[in-house]
Amino acid sequence: IEGGVEALEVLTPEEFEKSRGATVRVQHRVVALEPSKGRLVVESLIHRSRHDEAFDRFILATGARARRLGVDGEAAPGVFSLRGLEDAAALKTWLDTEPVRHVVVEGGGFEGLEMAEAMRDRAIRATILDTRGRVLGLDIADPMIAPMHEAMRARGVHVRAEQVTAIETEATGRVRAVRTNQGELIGCQAVIVAIGIEPRTALAESAGVHLGETGAIAVDDAMRTNVRTVWACGDVIEVPRVVDGNAVHWPLAPIGRRTARVAARNAAGARPADRFTGVTPSVAVRAFGIEAAHAGLSLDEARASGFDAEAIMVQHWSRVKMVPGSKPLHVRYVVEQGSGRLLGGELVGAEGAALRANVLVPWIRAGTTVREIAEEMDLVYNPPIAPATDPLRIAAAKAMRSVKGAGR
Numbered sequence: 001i002e003g004g005v006e007a008l009e010v011l012t013p014e015e016f017e018k019s020r021g022a023t024v025r026v027q028h029r030v031v032a033l034e035p036s037k038g039r040l041v042v043e044s045l046i047h048r049s050r051h052d053e054a055f056d057r058f059i060l061a062t063g064a065r066a067r068r069l070g071v072d073g074e075a076a077p078g079v080f081s082l083r084g085l086e087d088a089a090a091l092k093t094w095l096d097t098e099p100v101r102h103v104v105v106e107g108g109g110f111e112g113l114e115m116a117e118a119m120r121d122r123a124i125r126a127t128i129l130d131t132r133g134r135v136l137g138l139d140i141a142d143p144m145i146a147p148m149h150e151a152m153r154a155r156g157v158h159v160r161a162e163q164v165t166a167i168e169t170e171a172t173g174r175v176r177a178v179r180t181n182q183g184e185l186i187g188c189q190a191v192i193v194a195i196g197i198e199p200r201t202a203l204a205e206s207a208g209v210h211l212g213e214t215g216a217i218a219v220d221d222a223m224r225t226n227v228r229t230v231w232a233c234g235d236v237i238e239v240p241r242v243v244d245g246n247a248v249h250w251p252l253a254p255i256g257r258r259t260a261r262v263a264a265r266n267a268a269g270a271r272p273a274d275r276f277t278g279v280t281p282s283v284a285v286r287a288f289g290i291e292a293a294h295a296g297l298s299l300d301e302a303r304a305s306g307f308d309a310e311a312i313m314v315q316h317w318s319r320v321k322m323v324p325g326s327k328p329l330h331v332r333y334v335v336e337q338g339s340g341r342l343l344g345g346e347l348v349g350a351e352g353a354a355l356r357a358n359v360l361v362p363w364i365r366a367g368t369t370v371r372e373i374a375e376e377m378d379l380v381y382n383p384p385i386a387p388a389t390d391p392l393r394i395a396a397a398k399a400m401r402s403v404k405g406a407g408r
Contacts, residue, residue, distance in 0.1 A: 008085055033058065033207040035227045057229050057267045060204050060217065061260065064197040064235040064251050069106065073167030074193075078175035081193040082111065091192070100124055100189040104178050106164050107194035108135035110285045113148075115192045117287045120155050127186065129178075133161030139283060139294040143313055144330050144348045151288035160184075167191060197251055199236040212238040214249040221275045223263035233263035242278040242365050243297055243343055244305040250279050280365045284354035293357035296344030296364040299334050308337045312399045316391035318352035320383035327351050331395040333370065340369040340399070340406030347391075356392060370399040370406050 066081035108130030212218035235251035284293035373396035
């Protein structure tokens with residue numbers, strides 16, 4: 001919302017047709033899918049007309065929608081959720097043209113955090129409402145989040161352990177305040193709803209496609225659904241988590257690209273069939289000058305999956321301590337007792353957190369133990385870049401000493 005929204009458009013429909021050799025029909029939607037007949041019904045949103053199309057194989061890539069609050073006043077001008085480019089453009093226009101002094105952000109996840117920072121960059125007050133009373137509650141453990149909260153408070157952003165129960169408007173219909181579950185009335189001129197997304201499954205369900213435990217479409221490792229001529233990919237499907245095999249809905253661009261590639265190759269008749277090998281969940285954000293990153297399982301997730309797991313935490317330095325600019329870096333590992341296997345990790349600091357989380361991903365995927373990390377992994381050493389003993393190895397060494405059986 002600070003730059004040109006148009007810059008985020010990779011290809012226009014015309015460019016896609018020319019470069020990819022595919023027919024693109026914008027302003028059309030599929031309103032019925034009948035796999036048994038090899039038929040679908042397409043509606044033109046411009047002409048309000050419908051026609052039938054025949055198909056041999058079909059790929060569902062209907063994506064996901066932003067979750068709604070489901071409260072009175074949510075449809076008022078000045079209430080926004082961010083899912084597509086048009087959402088970002090609408091919010092930017094509102095901020096550019098309306099006298100916005102205070103924005104309430106519902107949800108303290110990655111998106112809510114980034115929105116709060118964007119408001120402060122515009123010199124607009126921002127308040128985050130999250131029932132946990134903190135940010136990044138699903139990805140970063142309580143003992144790790146203090147640096148982010150301190151940085152937020154320094155910029156005048158506060159997190160309140162509340163949630164919106166109603167949105168009140170002026171006589172003109174515009175937002176004037178939110179009412180919370182604590183009975184508070186918070187004045188504002190805009191509300192940003194950042195409480196996650198949900199898969200768009202209506203078309204799939206109408207065609208007899210099964211959903212999985214997460215509420216997203218269930219597919220096999222070839223991205224095929226239970227309907228023989230229908231594949232699915234992207235934000236509408238659930239995928240297996242490598243660490244424990246459990247199905248998760250992980251709607252991020254890298255997984256969308258991977259699953260789309262597999263679905264397209266297999267729907268086109270690839271032999272042997274292409275296979276999706278699972279996801280190692282990983283996310284990161286940089287906001288208010290602090291990086292926070294997560295990879296693999298949290299401690300709660302590990303225990304819920306049946307692992308006998310413990311967590312350890314260390315604080316070290318992003319570079320050699322005496323080098324100007326070196327910053328404290330907090331590392332937390334989730335480790336399986338007995339085997340010493342690394343199940344997950346979190347990093348928080350002013351620098352060096354996000355990209356180190358990338359290092360954790362292949363370790364977690366491969367079942368690497370903390371002993372192997374501490375004693376066998378050769379990581380970069382250069383004083384202005386990283387210390388001789390990297391924080392990732394420092395954490396592994398502590399896990400060897402602290403977690404039962406991890407030092408074997």
